[in-house]
Amino acid sequence: MTLGKRALFLIFPVVLLGYLLAALSVYIAQERSIRALEQAKLSQRLEHTAAVFQNEIQRSKSFLNALLNGNVLRQFVAETDERYRMTALGQRLQESIKSLSEDPIAYISFAVLNAQTEPEYYFENSWDPFAEIDGPQRDLARRLIAGKRLSDLTYLQPTGDRPRIVYSLFIDPVTFARPMPSNKANALLMQIAVLPDRFLAMQAALKKEYGADIVLQPWPLAVTDALSASVPLASQLYATIVVPDAYLKEQMLRRMALLALGALAMSLVSIFLIVLLIRRFITGPIASLDADVTAVMNGERDDIRDMDEAGEIGRLTHNIRELHGHSARSLRLVQENSWTDTLTGISNRGRFNTLAAGAVEEAIASGEKCSLLFFDIDNFKFVNDKHGHNVGDDLLKALAARVRQTVDGITRKRGRQPAVLARLSGDEFAVLVRSSAGDGTVREICNAILALFDGGFEVAGKRYPVTASIGVAVCPDDASTVAELISNADAAMYQAKSAGKNRSARFSRALNDERTRQRQIQDELRSLDPDEQFHLVYMPIVNARGEVTGCEALLRWNSPLLGPVTPDEFVPIAESSGLFTKIDWWVIDKAMSDCRQLKGLFGPDTVVAINVSSAELHSRSISDYFSECLGRHGLEPQSIDIELTETFAVKISDGLRWNIEELRQKGFRLSIDDFGAGYTSVQQIIDYAADTIKLDRVLVSNLTASHSLAVLKAVIALCHAKDMAVVGEGVDTPEKLAMLTAAGCDRFQGYLISKPLALDDLAIWALTRTARPYEGSTAGLADRPTTKRQV
Known part of the structure; x- marks a missing residue:
């Protein structure tokens, strides 16, 4: 906490308390006021409300007097023709009533009642065209007829109905004046009612503000200590309101809050002036010293200024200057240690990033080049696990020392700037060297590093079977930032590993294009609509008699952005990025929807083979989805053959075995695809739980080329012993077909029979086979001329 804040926290409560006490004194003195x-x-508000009410009374009287003075009402009363009176005269009377109101939609009603309280005329300006005089107003008429009064003003406030002011007046139907009391029985009662909208609105506003409603009563309010008021509205009608004590308390609290805020504002002004003086003469010099120290710590200054201050501040400045000198020397030692890898003694990743950033900027600015050699140790984990971490650490330290010695010797010999050598992590190292295009420096350093691993790497008189893979990226040809340079060199290193390890590889645009295309494929797979870009082709499978027994569904993708993309290219990307679920599920649904057409072409026993991703079989939902599609398309499970890769069968686990067994129990057929691709063992053949084994085309080609009929017979016989049918893939020559047939193969698939075709083309192919009787057997197939394979 700064000194200024300390002064503020100490002085502010005292000043604030003083002002609050003063405000409390003012509040007590003004409470009565x-x-x-x-x-x-309150009295003024209520009197205003009463004036509005009285104005409504005058308005109702004016309405009635206007009607009495007009000719329409006289004609209406005098007319003896009831029909004419209620139609023509009633309509004119209604228009006269409406013309008296300034607001055409304001509520007003007019009633003419005889001595039996029967309404001879009633009109109400409201939304109800069938409105009639209501019960409260009729009850009022009965009381008036039974009484002695010739005129009356009543405020009707019935429960559940709208309140209104009703002005009533008895009229002699002959003279159209007030009747004599003795002739009241023959008089007509005229009633006009208005809705006191403004009075009701002001009544609601008072209730909202004060929390109390206006009470209408025939006597004024008695004297009370509470906040209240009472005003006359009419003869024997008073409006009274008594405000709850909570309202006055709230007002008092509000004023107390205003006084408190005023006291707080005055306190803040006073504190501001006090703090300003303290800062000028006390905390200001200390703040200047603090700024100097901060500038030194941020690297903006090298030393602290000697301030011309006496007393405590002067001594404090001198002591801090001495302390800074000791700290700077210690910091240099710590910084040097933080830049060094603790195991090997060379630069670490942080130091390398700093130095490499400077080298890249200089190379770009000067038009020269700098190259990054990114390498790691092949089989290092094997040595670390087998011989222990101590041996692994010794190997890394020895490697760092020899690489530094080798690289420094080459750069000195060539007159180059010293290279930057760093251990980035684990067994990964980086060498950044300044060079010119085509001078051979980078190639010489790569060869020298690889030479360190000739015959293994020697540590403490013992050689270990490790090598190095080096990736090279050049700035600015391959990258313009350190991050891009490391990323591209790392990609080149993995290219070297793919080529067999113990070698170097230069980052190339082809490699970059390949990575870019992989990202594009992944992006397109993530956003595409399978129905728009995917389609299926079908490759027929025939038996030994040449009859089509099934078709394998093969996925094809024609992207508007990338063009045709082969499954070998996009399937691994989809599986590694978790995008294959929607692809697999689309293929399953689409193939099942085409199954009925395939059965129509080749017979009701035709089986559709669907390839399923190995990753998808980890999901428990795959079995349910197969069943759902089966029911949606009305198929039997025996019509679907689910093809699994042989590599999947090798890596099968208990959970995956459970999923496969569930599919088998539901009646689906299972096939092992690409059998013999390099993972086969006799035990695995015995353990396979499948209906069909599909011999891989490479295995078929190798056995056919070497004329290993006996081996092929043995493999097929072993499959038959496990009650599994055998399909030969890659049948593209009559020789392969003949050899597979001789070995006992059950079914055949390949370009000799048919290339993969779309459903429409497959129908044409089926018709063509029907027209060629020699294609009805494998012998006929073997007699066909060999055609060039189309991909």
């Missing part, structure tokens, strides 16, 4: 002010305000 506040009560009187609220009483006057």
Whole structure:
């Protein structure tokens, strides 16, 4: 906490308490005045409300007097023709009533009642065209007829109905004046009612503000200590309101809050002036010293200024200057240690990034080049695990020392700037060297590093079977930032590993294009609509008699952006990025939807083979989805052959075995695809739980080329012993077909029979086979001329 804040926290409470006490004194002194002010305000509001009510009374009287003075009402009363009176005269009377109101939609009603309280005319300006005089107003008419009064003003406030002011007047139907009391029985009762909208609105506003409603009663309010008021509205009608004590308390609290805020504001102003003086003469010099120290710590200054201050501040400045000198020397030692890899003694990743960034900037600015050699130790984990971490650490230290010695010797010999050598992590190292295009420096350093591993790497008189893979990227040809340079060199290193390890590889645009295409494929797979870009082709499978027994569904992708993309290219990307689920599920649904057409071409026993991704079989939902599609397309499970790769069968686990067994129990057929691709063992053949084994085309080609009929017979016989049918893939020559047939193969698939075809083309192919009787057997197939394979 700064000194300024300390002074603020110490002085502010004292000043604030003083102002609050002063505000409390003012509040106590003015409490009575506040009560009187609220009483006057309430009385004024209520008197205004009463004036509005009385204005409504005058308005109702004016309406009735206007009607009495007009000719329409006189004609209506005098007319004896009831029909004419209720139609023509009633309509004119209704228009006269509407013309009296300034607001055409304001509520107003007019009623003419006889001595039996039967309405001879009633009109109500409201939304109800069938409105009638209501019960409360009829009850009022009965009381008036039974009484002695010739006129009356009543405020009807019935429960559940709208309140209104009703002005009633008895009229002699002959003279159209007030009747004599003795002739009241023959008089007509005229009633006009208005809705006091403004009065009701002001009543609601008072209730909202004060939390109390206006009470209408025939006597004024008795004197009380509470906040209240009472005003006359009409003869024997008073409006009274009594405000709850909570309202006055709230007002008092509000004023107390205003006084408190005023006290707080005055306190802040006073504190501001006090703190300003303290900062000028006390904390200012200390703040200047603090700024100097901060600038030194941020690297903006090298030393602390000697301030011309006496006393404590001067001594504090001198002591801090001495302390800074000791700290700077210690910091240099710590910084040197933080830049060094603790195991090998060379630069670490942080130091390398700093130095490499500077070298890249200089190379770009000067038009020269700098090259990054990124390498790691092949089989290092094997040595670390087998011989222990101590041996692994010794190997890394020895390697770092020899590489540094080798690289420094080459750069000195060639007159180059010293290279930057760093251990980035684990067994990964980087060498950044400044060079010119085509001078051979990078190639010489790569060869020298690889030469260190000739015959293994020697540590403490013992050689270990490790090599190095080096990736090279050049700035600015391959990258313009350190991050891009490391990424591209790392990609080149993995290219060297793919080529067999113990070699170097230069980052190439082809490699970059390959990585870019992989990213594009992944992006397109993530956003595409399978129905728009995917389609299936079918490759027929025939038996020994040449009859089509099934078709394998093969996926094809024609991207608007990338063009045709082969499954060998996009399937691994989809599986590694978790995008293959929607592809697999689309293929399953689409192939099942085409199954009925395939059965129509080749017979009801035709089986559709569907390839399923190995990764998808980890999901428990795959079995349910197969069943769902089966029911949606009305198929039997025996019509679907689910093809699994042989590599999947090698790596099968208990959970995956459970999924496969569930599919088998539901009746689906299972096939092992690409059998013999290099993972086969006799035990695995015995353990396979499948209906069909599909011999890989490479295995078929190798056995056919070497004329290993006996081996092929043995493999097929072993499969037959396990009750598994055998399909030969890659049958593209009559020789392969003949050899597979001689070995006992059950079914055949390949370009000799047919290339993969779309459903429409497959129908044409089926018709062509029907027209060629020699294609009905494998012998006929073997007699066909060999055609060039189309991909």
